[in-house]
Amino acid sequence: MTLSLNKFLFSISFALDLAESEIKCTSLKHSKRVAYICLRMADIMGLSDEEKFDLCSYSLLHDNGLIESFCNFTSEYNLSNVEDYFNVVNFSEHCSIGENNIKDFPFLTFQKNIILYHHEYYDGSGLFGKKENEIPIFAQLISFADTLDTNFDLSNICYDKKELILDFVKINEKKLFSKQIVDAYSILSESFLFWGDLEYFDEVNPLEKILPNFAIEVPLESFLSITKIFSKIIDGKSKFTAKHSVDLEEKSLKLVEYFNLDDETKLKIQIASNLHDIGKLGTPNAILDKEGSLTNQELFEIKKHAYLTHSILSKIDNFSDITKWASSHHEKLDGSGYPFGLTSNELGLEERIVSCLDFYQALVEDRPYRKSMTHKEAVLILRKNLSDYEIDIDIVNAIDIVFDEK
CATH class of the missing domain: 1.10.3210.10 (Hypothetical protein af1432)
Structure with missing residues (x-):
């Protein structure tokens, strides 16, 4: 590129x-x-x-x-x-x-x-x-x-x-x-x-x-290495996300291999995973590290991060696919997500992989308000969201297969 x-x-x-x-x-x-x-x-x-x-x-x-x-x-x-x-x-x-x-x-x-x-x-x-x-x-x-x-x-x-x-x-x-x-x-x-x-x-x-x-001409492999710089900086924002982007990138590689996607798409999804939370650099630590439930105002503030991710990445040339996949990680199939309220016919497999994996990764990590869940517990939560038509059943099934602790 x-x-x-x-x-x-x-x-x-x-x-x-x-x-x-x-x-x-x-x-x-x-x-x-x-x-x-x-x-x-x-x-x-x-x-x-x-x-x-x-x-x-x-x-x-x-x-x-x-x-x-x-x-x-x-x-x-x-x-x-x-x-x-x-x-x-x-x-x-x-x-x-x-x-x-x-x-x-x-x-x-x-x-x-x-x-x-x-x-x-x-x-x-x-x-x-x-x-x-x-x-x-x-x-x-x-x-x-x-x-x-x-x-x-x-x-x-x-x-x-x-x-x-x-x-x-x-x-x-x-x-x-x-x-x-x-x-x-x-x-x-x-x-x-x-x-x-x-x-x-x-x-x-x-x-x-x-x-x-x-x-300059940068092979996607080299650009992936560059984005690891910023995933480390992003994860360093809070002790509760100390490896979130890094782990998401590693898991995304396994999942795209499961779906047998081409090499270019694999690399782009890994890059999107590294950068998906870059907008959280604008979220106050008092919110990221808060124990207990968030107020409506705090929820409003934290939701800004997906918009900021899009704003930051959209300024980069030849980056439209990665920008969309990264900034859509809180979109839902029924249109109730953010920042754009996209619906199922606007969300491709790549966006669904990043968003569903981000959901899963958050569940298996410690958070200030709860301890990490097991794989089985996390998948159970994912399956509960299927009934509301929020996430993709094929990707939930794939996550269950690929990351089963057995």
Whole structure:
């Protein structure tokens, strides 16, 4: 398949923004502003288009480890306060998790330890004590942009703030930042376009305008490996879904083999399984981890995730089949599902496989309000839903055969 890396990257970054807005003490689109600052600095420093693309990718993904790290923290300390997280947790954990997560991303140039060292400072006072040339230049740029966006409100710019930021940068030369970074920023700070783009970031969407455009041919097998990155991030959102997408993908392979589907469809269903819950990155953990029944408002909130999955994936070219299969995992044959209310004549075998398997997988996992069910108990629940014409009897029978514990 031909993959527009730009569209894929922006789609995924939208999903990560949804999750980070709950965790970070910065405003929404933090990672996009970091990427924009980095790209403008890269122009001045003479980086190639391929290097710019990779720098943007790393910038948009730099905090991807926060989701799993925050979940680990809330599980270990039984706390959910964001300030507690930043005060108590070993903050370097999210750098290590994030570096490991992105190892299969299709970068165009060879870089190393960019996510791992994105909280290092030039004088060695960062999380890992790396200093000067021990810190890759991409990591230095991300650290610089992250520091600016974290410490200053870049959505409201005036002359005094512009000068205040420049003074801050110059004061921290050879402390937080290298001379090369400070010199490049001193030039960038004189650009009125730069400040205008930051202040009106949502309206003008400058990042997508300045990022070099790349499209590559990606075999479905390789793209499946890429989506495993994001299934891990999605599952890391809650301790109760720690392996949900991963297990669903593994089960989907067995089920499509049972139905003897062609190789392309097999791979696409596995990809859809990996990404089906990407919209849950926008669901508050207080709802995902709640013990007991949900209120009507909480149910309304959690149902948004299927819509968000569709919104995120539909931005990717040549992805329509996968988008439909992934975002239809809560549709029902009688039209009572969501987000689209599709009916049996609008739901093909692929959608039915993903939705029915998702139902089954949820039943055999622990949830905050109940323990996991056995295969036999889960199939009994599935069969009860047959009488309401909600799920496919052939797929329920297949699940019973393929995953029977005997």
